[in-house]
Amino acid sequence: MKTPSTPHAASGLPDDDTLLDVLKSARELDVGALAKQFGLKGEDRRALRQRLKQLADSGKLNKSGRKSFGAVGALPETGVAEVVERDIDGDLWVKWGKSDDPKLKHKPPLARLAPLKKAIAQTPPAVGDRIYVRFEQTSEEWIAHLVKVLDQGAPKLVGVVRIGKARKGPRDIRIESVDRKSKDSYTLVAGAIDALEDGDVVIAAAQGGNHRYGPKPAKLIEVIGKEDSPRIASIMAIHAHGLKVGFDSSTEAEAEAAQAPDLKGREDLRHLPLITIDPQDARDHDDAVYAHADDDASNPGGHVVWVAIADVAHYVKSGSSLDRDAREKGNSTYFPDRVEPMLPHVLSSGLCSLQEGENRATLAVRMVFDAEGKKIGHQFVRGLMRSAAKLSYEQAQAAIDGTPDDKTQPILDTLLKPLWAAHACLSRGRRERQPLAINSPERKVQLDSEGDVVAITARVSLEAHQLIEEIMIQANVCAAETLEKHKTPLIYRVHEQPSLEKVGNLADFLATIGLPWNKGEPPRTERFNQLLNSQKEGPHAEIINEVVLRTQMQAHYSAENFGHFGLNLDRYAHFTSPIRRYADLIVHRALIRALKLGDDGLTDYEVKTMADTAEHITATERRSMQAEREAIERYVAAFLEDKVGASFEGRIVGVTRFGLFVKLTETGADGIIPASSFVDDYYIHDDTAHALVGERHHRRWTLGRKIEVQLLEAMPMTGGLVFKALSEPEAPDPNAPRPRLGVRSRVDTALRRKGPGGPKSGKVRQKGITEKSKTKKGKRR
Known part of the structure; x- marks a missing residue:
């Protein structure tokens, strides 16, 4: 530890004022350093330690360690601290780890955590975390510079x-x-x-x-x-998963300072009648589309499709406060009653939202497809656009179906029908590509103005949804292809093919219902689709759909390309939603760098940390998904709370050794039937057949079957639902191997044969369990 450059005093113990002055300039010194500074040895050194202790006891010094002392109100040069609060501006404040020491007469001040250094890949801490910091005193406050996150604190x-x-x-x-x-x-x-x-x-x-x-x-x-509180479900999910709420004051200031775009360095695309098609309750509009028949004689029956995406990279510069907050959040998180956006409202719903009739900065791609839906060329441009119309999916679909309204009637022939013609062309290419066709219905929670649930409805999939989805997929492919061509690093959206173990489990299950599957056959989307289509109208359609879904891996972000199995694409990147996904913003910057479209492209530091960023945003995406799911479960439980005792139709969507998971048909609500509630038999889990099978009667509860249940309990605070089965289990499967009798059945059989208590002792001894093992002393642990 460095000592201050104070001249050595004459030999002998210094007075109190001299000691306090030296410690005030040094912030913290140990007894050995002070003794050396004043030339003290032997008894004088022991006397110095006693004097320092007296000063600390009287409140004139702080004892910062076993042998270390510091000035009152001072913090050491470095130390362990705890993040204790986040202020209204979003700044974190830390408390020195020894601040709660009862020996301290005066508590040291809190220190504001300095912004993280961009040059170092630092983990953002949160309230409750323990961190190692370097303290610095300014004229106004103490600042803590993060050195390392020691742990994420107690859960x-x-x-x-x-x-x-x-x-x-x-x-x-x-x-x-x-x-x-x-x-x-x-x-x-x-x-x-x-x-x-x-x-x-x-x-x-x-x-x-x-x-x-x-x-x-x-x-x-x-x-x-x-x-x-009606809206507490979302608040609990936000805090339970550590989602950051709001933005730092510097981030808000940068967003407020943003200016409307001009044509400098951009191509004027305002002559293109691009339109946005989004959900009715969309909070932002980051993509617009336009299509027309290709007038190139060499491409008969082909189509030109434009996709214009909000140029978020123009506003969110690498290394800015906006960028730091966006990266920390990773993505926007959507709840039934609110959204926690990745970008401040002034950008996400303002300058970065492609609002009707407003000039907006865009990064657009022009794609050309042949008559069979195969892409034969594309080109990216950085431009200025103006949306010609803002439509909902329902509006656009109704117009195509023959009931246009005042807004869609004028653009039906010029804009909507050409889009649908282009989609018909792209659909031919999609059928040829054979992406995985798993049916996974979604539910929507509808709230009233007070935040109470009034309805839970199924999300209807319209052709308009499929049109936008396929066009966006093609734009994402163009982004990945362009960056690979220019050898520019990027973040891929990857989805690996199922593991051999998962495919083997699928094959074992299919064998139980008499369907063949070659375990040695490589997984292919065409093969999965063939299976799903062949059983579409059969009794096992639902269970096969569920098991095929569980066979798939989970998609994630990666700096390496592993392809996208579900979409059956060799390369794929997220490009079309930079307002709500940080991955798309990175891809935008990469395109700007690769195509030399400006000086705000991907930086060398971002290239260096690409793998870390991919891992981080995968984690934030999964965190948001879990928070969204839990909030919805709580809202659903609150909706069903006054319906306890009622009966519902549902389907078994999960089978475990501790019970059955049931999804209600009407609301999509998920709950459990505990295995302990089945009193007719003792059921064991057959993981191969995805069933609970009775040991004695061999009746079965199988995955995918329809079932009538009674709601026993609804818990809005946890989102839990408990059901009771009203339906009867299925009859035994004569072709399935019978499960071995467990201990419970052997004991039960013995009791029935011998009568209550048996002929003499009144007890039935279970094999392998001795009288000694039942005593406290002999109990196995």
């Missing part, structure tokens, strides 16, 4: 406060976790807990220590709402 607990009445002593404040998978119980013992009320929804962190019995202690971090 954040989101739960509902339950206060128990106590005759003596403090109140018993328990946390009822909103995570239905949680098996632990907690009691709040630290933090601002005196003002808590029953029903408060809070964030807490488990305290350290080994607590074998009873609830574990936890510290209150924040109160985020009330359990009876």
